[in-house]
Amino acid sequence: MKKNKLLKALAVIGASVLTIGMLAGCGSVASESTETPAATEGTAEQTETPVAEEGGQYIVMGTNAEFEPFEYRDGDNIVGFDVEIAKAIAAKTGKELKIEDMSFDTLIVGLNNEQMDFIAAGMSVTEERKTQVDFSEPYFKSKQMIIVKADDDSITSAEGLVGKKVGVQLGTTGDLFVSGTDGVEVVQFDKAPLAVMDLKNGKVDAVVIDAEPAKKLVEGQSDIKVLDVPFIEEEYAIAVKKGDAELLSTINEVIKELKENGEYDKIYGQFFDSAE
Numbered sequence: 001m002k003k004n005k006l007l008k009a010l011a012v013i014g015a016s017v018l019t020i021g022m023l024a025g026c027g028s029v030a031s032e033s034t035e036t037p038a039a040t041e042g043t044a045e046q047t048e049t050p051v052a053e054e055g056g057q058y059i060v061m062g063t064n065a066e067f068e069p070f071e072y073r074d075g076d077n078i079v080g081f082d083v084e085i086a087k088a089i090a091a092k093t094g095k096e097l098k099i100e101d102m103s104f105d106t107l108i109v110g111l112n113n114e115q116m117d118f119i120a121a122g123m124s125v126t127e128e129r130k131t132q133v134d135f136s137e138p139y140f141k142s143k144q145m146i147i148v149k150a151d152d153d154s155i156t157s158a159e160g161l162v163g164k165k166v167g168v169q170l171g172t173t174g175d176l177f178v179s180g181t182d183g184v185e186v187v188q189f190d191k192a193p194l195a196v197m198d199l200k201n202g203k204v205d206a207v208v209i210d211a212e213p214a215k216k217l218v219e220g221q222s223d224i225k226v227l228d229v230p231f232i233e234e235e236y237a238i239a240v241k242k243g244d245a246e247l248l249s250t251i252n253e254v255i256k257e258l259k260e261n262g263e264y265d266k267i268y269g270q271f272f273d274s275a276e
């Protein structure tokens, strides 16, 4: 019975269960510019970073820098695959790139409040999000994966999550899947690394997250593993405010150019195993 419901949830993912809008707007905003050191755990720090006005100096990328290799902190800097794409967008517009780092579930609200010009955050295109933002052409294919303890034989696929406690990052497609699946107890975290910490501590049984960050999160750790059973295919795109056609077409041009001139492959090689 439960299993049927789970399969049904798997089938309809991408449709009505993707209700990101309900999640947007809750949770605290930890916003900081790239110049400021990382906020200490649990503090919500808000800096005044004005969004570039027409002809202004900055173009602002909104992200959640807890998603290696797409965006993460290296010392005081935020780096990653998405940051490289954002740099190319900034170069195209002739502006300086500024990065607003905030919790993933507040990004769309932040964009619509003009705290940023675009979101580049490994954000998957969903029907629900399409009602709130305009998406660029997709620039990356992704999947949802499951991380479990290395010695756990009880979870071997998404169906095995029924009856388990599963950690997710708040407001992500992984969260929507787990929250929308009967019989699975969801535990939402602000940051994916905290979910993995609780998995290691035995406070959750599994973590559902995108494929590349999953690989990074288990790298060099013998007590946890990624199951080789991807279960939802998604595509990442950059989001702009609804109706911002000018920026959207610039972004689409940049994505096209990066793919055509070999830069995309170069950046890819910088952040991902070249075997893929």
Ligand code: GLN
Pocket (backbone or CB within 6 Å): 064, 067, 104, 121, 122, 123, 124, 125, 169, 171, 172, 173, 174, 210, 234
């Ligand atoms: N791709 C997932 C989503 O869009 C997760 C993104 C993230 O955690 N940065 O929901």
